[in-house]
Amino acid sequence: MRALARLGAAVVGVALALTGCASPPAAPAGSGAPMTSPVVKQKVVVFAAASLTAAFKELATQAPGLDISYTFDGSPTLVEQLNAKPDVADVLATADEPNMKKASDAQLIKAQPTIFATNTAVLIVPKDNPGKVTGLNDSLTGKKLVVCAPSVPCGAAARTIAQNAGYSLQPVSEEQKVTDVVGKVTSGEADAGIAFSTDAKSAGDKVATIQLPGADKVVSRYPLAVTAKSTRPEAAAAFVQLVTGEKGRAVLTRYGFTLP
Amino acid sequence: MTAGAGHVPGWIRLPAAVAVLFLLVPLVGVAVRVPWAQAPSLLATPEARDALWLSLVTCLAATGVSLVLGLPLAVALARSHGRLAGAIRTLVTIPMVLPPVVAGLALLITFGRRGVVGATLSAWGIEVGFTTVAVVIAQVFVSMPFLITSVEGALRAAGGAYEEVAATLGASPMYTLRRVTLPLMLPAVASGAALAFARALGEFGATITFAGSLQGTTRTLPLEIYQVRELDTDSALALSLVLILVAALTVGLSGWVSRRTVRRGAA
Numbered sequence: 058m059r060a061l062a063r064l065g066a067a068v069v070g071v072a073l074a075l076t077g078c079a080s081p082p083a084a085p086a087g088s089g090a091p092m093t094s095p096v097v098k099q100k101v102v103v104f105a106a107a108s109l110t111a112a113f114k115e116l117a118t119q120a121p122g123l124d125i126s127y128t129f130d131g132s133p134t135l136v137e138q139l140n141a142k143p144d145v146a147d148v149l150a151t152a153d154e155p156n157m158k159k160a161s162d163a164q165l166i167k168a169q170p171t172i173f174a175t176n177t178a179v180l181i182v183p184k185d186n187p188g189k190v191t192g193l194n195d196s197l198t199g200k201k202l203v204v205c206a207p208s209v210p211c212g213a214a215a216r217t218i219a220q221n222a223g224y225s226l227q228p229v230s231e232e233q234k235v236t237d238v239v240g241k242v243t244s245g246e247a248d249a250g251i252a253f254s255t256d257a258k259s260a261g262d263k264v265a266t267i268q269l270p271g272a273d274k275v276v277s278r279y280p281l282a283v284t285a286k287s288t289r290p291e292a293a294a295a296f297v298q299l300v301t302g303e304k305g306r307a308v309l310t311r312y313g314f315t316l317p
Numbered sequence: 318m319t320a321g322a323g324h325v326p327g328w329i330r331l332p333a334a335v336a337v338l339f340l341l342v343p344l345v346g347v348a349v350r351v352p353w354a355q356a357p358s359l360l361a362t363p364e365a366r367d368a369l370w371l372s373l374v375t376c377l378a379a380t381g382v383s384l385v386l387g388l389p390l391a392v393a394l395a396r397s398h399g400r401l402a403g404a405i406r407t408l409v410t411i412p413m414v415l416p417p418v419v420a421g422l423a424l425l426i427t428f429g430r431r432g433v434v435g436a437t438l439s440a441w442g443i444e445v446g447f448t449t450v451a452v453v454i455a456q457v458f459v460s461m462p463f464l465i466t467s468v469e470g471a472l473r474a475a476g477g478a479y480e481e482v483a484a485t486l487g488a489s490p491m492y493t494l495r496r497v498t499l500p501l502m503l504p505a506v507a508s509g510a511a512l513a514f515a516r517a518l519g520e521f522g523a524t525i526t527f528a529g530s531l532q533g534t535t536r537t538l539p540l541e542i543y544q545v546r547e548l549d550t551d552s553a554l555a556l557s558l559v560l561i562l563v564a565a566l567t568v569g570l571s572g573w574v575s576r577r578t579v580r581r582g583a584a
Contacts, residue, residue, distance in 0.1 A: 133548065201447060203529065208548050229447040230529025233543065241529070245431045246446050 098124035101292035102145065104135040106152035106210070106279070107236045108176065111259040112312035113150075119304050123295060131209050131234045132156035139165050143286035147293035150281035150300070152176070152235075152253075153210035157280040167287070170280035173301050174314040176253040177276050178214040180267040181242050181260065188248030192267055193224040200248040203241045206231040210277050211238065215251035217275045239264070253277065258313035278317065344561060351558050352551045359555040367533040368541035369559065372518060375449060375537060379456035379517040380464075380510050386457075387464040387513075388506065392498060394465070395472035396480075406469070413462040417522020420459055424527040428454060451528035452535050456517035463516050464509040471505030472498070504574050511571035515564050 101123055105113050110129045117125045128135070132151040136159050139146060143165055150173075151157045157170050182190050188200040204226060205212030212231065219226045229247065232238050238250040243263040257266040281300060283293040299305055306316055352359070359365065394406050412420060428435045428445050438445065445451045479501065483493040521539040528535040530544065538560055546553040 137546070206530070206544060208544075228531065230531050230535065231544075232530060233525075237525075244425065244429060246425065246429050 098122060099289065099292035099295065100124045100126065101147045101289055101296050102126045102128075103148045103150065103296060104128050104130075104139060104146040105148075105150040106130075106132045106135070107234050108152050108211070108253050108255055109150060109279070110236070112255070112308050112314065113300075115312075116299060116305060116308050119308070120296075120299050123292060123299070125296065133159075133208055134233075136160045136163075136165070139284065143284065144288055146284055147287040147289050148281060148296050149284055150279060151210075152279055153213070153277050154280055155213075156210070157282065160282070165285055166282040167285050167290075168282065170282035171297065171301055172278045172280050172317045173305065174279040174309045175276040175317055176255055176279065176314055177272045178211060178218055178251055178269060179254045179257050179272065180249055180269055181239065181252050181257045181264040182249045182267065183242055183245045184263055184265050186265055187245065190249045190267070193219055193222055193226075193269060197227075197249060201229045201246070202227065203230045203232060203238050203247040203250040204228045205235055205238055205251070206233055209233060209235065211235040211251065211253055211256075214253075214272075214275050214277055218251075218269050218272050221271045221274070222269075253313075255313035276315070279314075347554060347557050347561060351554045355551060356555045356558070359552045360559065362552070364532055364536075364541060364545070365552065365556060368536055368538045368556070371449070371452075371533065371536065372538040375452045375456055376514050376517040378453045379460055380514045382453065382457045383461040383464045383513045384506070384510060387461045387509075388468060391465045391468035391509075392472065392494070392502075395469045396477060409465055410462050412459050413466075415459075417459070417520070418526055421455065421523035421526025424451075424455055424458060424523055428527070446527070447529045447531070447535060449534055452524050452537060455523035455527050456520045459520055459523060460513040460516040463512040464506075467509030467512060468502055468505045472502050475501050504577065507574045508571035511567045511574070515567040515571075518560065518563060518567075 099122060103113070103125055105127060107129050110127075113125075113127060113129075117123070117127070128138075128146070130138075132153060133156055135146075135149060135151065136156050139149060139160060140163055149157070149160055149166060151160070154172075157166070160166050161170065180190070180192060182188065188196075190196045190200060204215045207213055207216060209232075216226065230241065232241070235252050235256050238247075238252050239256045239260050241247040242250040242252075243260055251269075254266070257264055281297060283290060283297060287293045300309075310316065360369070390405075390409070394402055415423075426432050428438070428451070430436065430439050430444060430446055435445065445454060479497050480493050483497045484490075488496070519539060520537070521543065524530075524535065524537060525540055525543070530536045530540050532541075536544065538556060542553050542556045542560070545556070
């Protein structure tokens with residue numbers, strides 16, 4: 058009998074907890090609480106390219122009105138996930154235009170995407186440069202070079218730059234994410250890698266950066282757009298404004314991006 | 318199976334059916350979505366062929382290594398009772414349940430260029446990172462425990478009575494191992510090796526963390542699927558089907574072998 062009573066209490070408790078959790082957020086969302094309210098944060102889900110990780114995370118600390126939930130991954134992966142569930146994110150930011158075009162062709166985004174930053178590819182080596190690599194030249198012969206796969210923006214950029222320079226890339230690995238390239242260089246597993254200047258910057262003093270001649274002609278342009286099926290278009294627009302506004306530009310520059 | 322069926326309450330069939338559907342529908346889903354007409358040409362691309370071949374070669378090598386090193390350990394564990402044996406038994410199963418990325422990181426800091434073992438190897442001019450050997454190492458690490466536990470379990474269940482009899486009849490330890498223990502555990506070896514092979518075939522996380530991804534060298538079937546899945550869903554599905562079929566075949570074979578053993582044991 059006592060056990061039964063306890064069970065009953067537990068059921069009531071769970072029910073209370075459930076309703077308690079469910080009702081308050083529903084009310085302000087329905088009444089469209091103003092963005093400026095310091096108490097109610099507007100939730101927004103952002104899918105962003107892996108190379109935006111550090112900059113976007115810092116940006117989140119400068120947006121008191123937004124409760125930003127990020128997913129960082131390779132651009133093709135993000136588009137694929139959005140394709141599978143179009144309302145899973147409110148904003149999509151890719152590291153190149155072809156991937157954004159895929160999303161736009163599949164009618165996953167609203168309106169025209171905005172280019173908010175550009176990025177250039179650089180050669181990175183472990184800080185003590187054990188392979189004595191000097192650039193895309195003979196110093197790489199017999200050394201372990203890691204690049205991104207051709208379908209990933211940093212891989213496409215690496216190939217174009219090498220092609221323009223008349224150098225044939227012979228990587229030991231083609232990674233799916235630019236952060237994996239950086240990881241293999243910082244761990245010393247690879248002698249060199251081709252990543253974006255921003256990735257080199259966020260790796261700090263664990264890597265040394267070598268500029269690639271002609272890289273400035275192969276900039277990767279970062280577009281961002283509100284998704285077509287966004288359930289929180291207001292918050293999504295606020296996030297876009299944050300990135301393209303003064304705060305966003307300052308943070309992006311600090312993390313090695315160039316501005317369009 | 319049929320003899321016990323009457324003792325099972327009827328309601329149990331509902332969750333059981335849900336379990337079957339939950340496990341099978343995704344597999345059937347792949348089979349339905351596979352572009353059957355183009356499957357042969359999708360699987361004949363150089364990338365797909367390289368991945369298939371590399372997976373086959375590395376998994377066979379990994380299973381071979383698991384047999385050579387894992388069998389002796391299984392025999393030793395099955396015939397030991399000490400606390401140390403118990404500890405080892407627990408420890409060697411850890412890679413079975415380790416998240417793949419953790420396995421990859423562990424291997425990287427061990428066999429990587431700056432790793433404990435890797436740094437020494439590197440000084441001798443041997444570097445395993447980004448090579449096919451790294452793929453095999455990753456596969457052995459995650460698959461050998463399956464062989465060990467399966468063989469050890471079978472030996473333990475069989476008990477040591479036959480060996481004791483052989484010993485009292487004057488057989489040497491080597492003779493006993495060769496003529497008594499090995500024949501006893503052969504079916505378990507077959508099914509354990511099949512399980513290890515299947516696990517090696519599916520190995521992904523440790524490979525991508527530790528070995529990298531390059532066509533013909535380190536890009537095994539799962540890595541190739543990961544690579545093409547967003548560009549070319551059809552190829553990814555066709556390759557997935559191959560993996561599912563091989564895995565099903567391997568596990569089916571292992572099940573058939575153990576059932577045969579049970580029947581023989583009962584007779």
